[in-house]
Amino acid sequence: MTTTSTRHGAASDAAGTGGLRLLDVSLTLGDGEAAVTALDHVALDVTPGEFVAVVGPSGSGKSSLLAVAGGLQRPTSGQVHLAGTELTALSDKERTAARRRHIGFVFQQSNLLASLTVREQLLLPLHIDGRLDAAARARAEELLEAVGLSHRRGHRPHQLSGGERQRAGLARALMTSPAVLLVDEPTSALDRVRSAEAVRLIAEQTHAHGTATVMVTHDTAIMDAADRVHEMVDGRLS
Numbered sequence: 001m002t003t004t005s006t007r008h009g010a011a012s013d014a015a016g017t018g019g020l021r022l023l024d025v026s027l028t029l030g031d032g033e034a035a036v037t038a039l040d041h042v043a044l045d046v047t048p049g050e051f052v053a054v055v056g057p058s059g060s061g062k063s064s065l066l067a068v069a070g071g072l073q074r075p076t077s078g079q080v081h082l083a084g085t086e087l088t089a090l091s092d093k094e095r096t097a098a099r100r101r102h103i104g105f106v107f108q109q110s111n112l113l114a115s116l117t118v119r120e121q122l123l124l125p126l127h128i129d130g131r132l133d134a135a136a137r138a139r140a141e142e143l144l145e146a147v148g149l150s151h152r153r154g155h156r157p158h159q160l161s162g163g164e165r166q167r168a169g170l171a172r173a174l175m176t177s178p179a180v181l182l183v184d185e186p187t188s189a190l191d192r193v194r195s196a197e198a199v200r201l202i203a204e205q206t207h208a209h210g211t212a213t214v215m216v217t218h219d220t221a222i223m224d225a226a227d228r229v230h231e232m233v234d235g236r237l238s
Contacts, residue, residue, distance in 0.1 A: 018048075018081060018082075018083050018084035018179075019045070019046050019047045019048045019050070019083070019179065019180065019212035020044070020045075020046040020069060020080075020081070020082060020179075020180045020212045020214065021044070021045045021046075021079075021080070021081040022042055022043060022044040022045075022068070022069060022078065022079075022080055022081075023043060023078055023079040023080075023081070024041050024042075024043060024077070024078040024079070025039055025041070025042045025043070025068060025075045025077070025078030025079070025080065026039055026040055026041055026042070026075060026076050026077045026078055027039035027064050027068055027073070027075050027076050027235075028076045029064075037234075037235050038061050038064035038235055039061050039064050039065060039068060039075065039235045040061075040234070040235035040236045041078075041236070042061075042065065042078070042235070042236070042237045043237070044065075044069075044214075044230070044237060046180075046212040046213070046214055047212060048179070048210040048211065048212050049206065049207055049210045049211070049212070050206070050212055050213070050227050050228065051202065051203045051206040051207070051213045051215070051225065051226050051227045051228075052213065052214050052215070052226060052227065052228045052229075052230065053214075053215050053216075053217060053222075053223050053225075053226035053228070053229045053230070054214060054215070054216045054217075054229075054230045054231075054232050054237070055216075055217055055218065055219075055220055055223060055229060055230070055231055055232070056216075056218065056231055056232035056233055057218060057233075058218065060232045060233055060234065060235070061232050061234070061235040061236075062184075062216035062217075062218075062232055063184065063216070064235070065214075065216060065232065065237070066182045066184055066214070066216055068080060069180070069182060069214060070099060070103050070105060070180075070182050071087045071090075071095045071096075071098060071099050071103065072099075074088060075088060082098060082102055082103065082179065082180055083102050083179035083180070085098060100125070100128075100129055100176070101129070101176065102176075102178055102179045102180060103178050103179070103180050103181075103182060104173030104174055104175075104176065104178035104180070104181045104182070104211070105173055105181075105182050105183075105184075106166075106169055106170050106173045106181065106182070106183040106184065106186055106202070107169065107184050108184050108185045108186070108188045110157070110165040110166055110168060110169035111169065112157040112165055112168060112169065112172075113157075114156065114157055114158065115156070116156065117153065117154050117155060117156055118144065118149055118152050118153050118154070118155055118156075118160070118168050118171075119140055119144065119153040119154065121168055121172050122140040122143060122144070122168075122171055122172050122175050123136065123137065123140055123175075124172075125172065125175055125176055126175060126176065129176070136175070139175065139177075140171075140175065141153075143171040143174055143175065144171060146171070146204075146205065146208075147167040147168070147170060147171045147201060148167065149164060149167055149168060149171065152164060152168075162190060162194070163190055163194040163197065163198065166186060166190065166194075166198050167198070167201065170186075170198075170201060170202065170205065174205055174209065174211070177209065178211060179211065179212060180211065180212045180213070180214070181202075181205075181206065181211045181212070181213040181214070182213075182214055183202060183213065183214065183215035183216070184215075184216055185216065185217055185218070185219075186198050186199065186202065186215065186217070187199065187217065187219055187222060192221070195219065195221075195222055196222060196225075199215070199222045199225045200225055202215065202225070203225040203226070216232075
């Protein structure tokens with residue numbers, strides 16, 4: 001399922017970053033006899049413009065993989081490199097700043113703020129980061145067009161369908177032009193048709209923006225959109 005280098009060459013050149021790299025990463029939760037190995041010597045390299053899917057059953061370590069890759073949790077051992085920077089060597093404050101600048105998260109639930117319109121949801125991350133300017137507003141409009149929500153820009157979450165909320169969450173994650181996009185079970189609340197549409201959209205945006213994307217899922221029916229597929233079992237990545 002791996003694609004040729006020509007498919008992503010332009011995106012990779014445009015990105016100019018090192019993507020995502022996990023080197024011999026392990027994560028142990030708990031202590032003593034109650035300790036559980038969530039990640040067991042995981043190695044993963046995702047280049048800019050590449051869409052990688054990680055499949056596996058619940059409890060296999062997929063969520064732990066995203067948490068460590070996104071700097072939300074420090075691994076017990078190993079290294080995580082994001083856009084050429086070693087996340088595991090940063091302080092908590094520096095890691096938070098790196099997440100905000102370089103990582104986009106798409107969660108199972110869209111986690112949209114009920115009081116904000118779709119357009120405002122996209123602008124909020126850059127407002128928090130002090131980078132809300134004309135270019136940011138123009139990018140928001142471009143992303144709304146890309147995800148098919150231009151006509152819903154003024155609507156609030158309760159006025160959107162499940163698929164529309166998922167697309168709004170994806171557009172928000174892409175607003176900061178992240179080097180890495182981490183996607184957690186994006187189709188869990190969608191029917192088969194909308195699931196296929198959501199994953200196709202993630203693939204399109206990954207290739208178009210030169211983002212290194214990792215999607216974790218238990219749904220093997222949506223794997224064809226990925227450039228590469230790994231299986232995770234008991235904390236080990238095939």
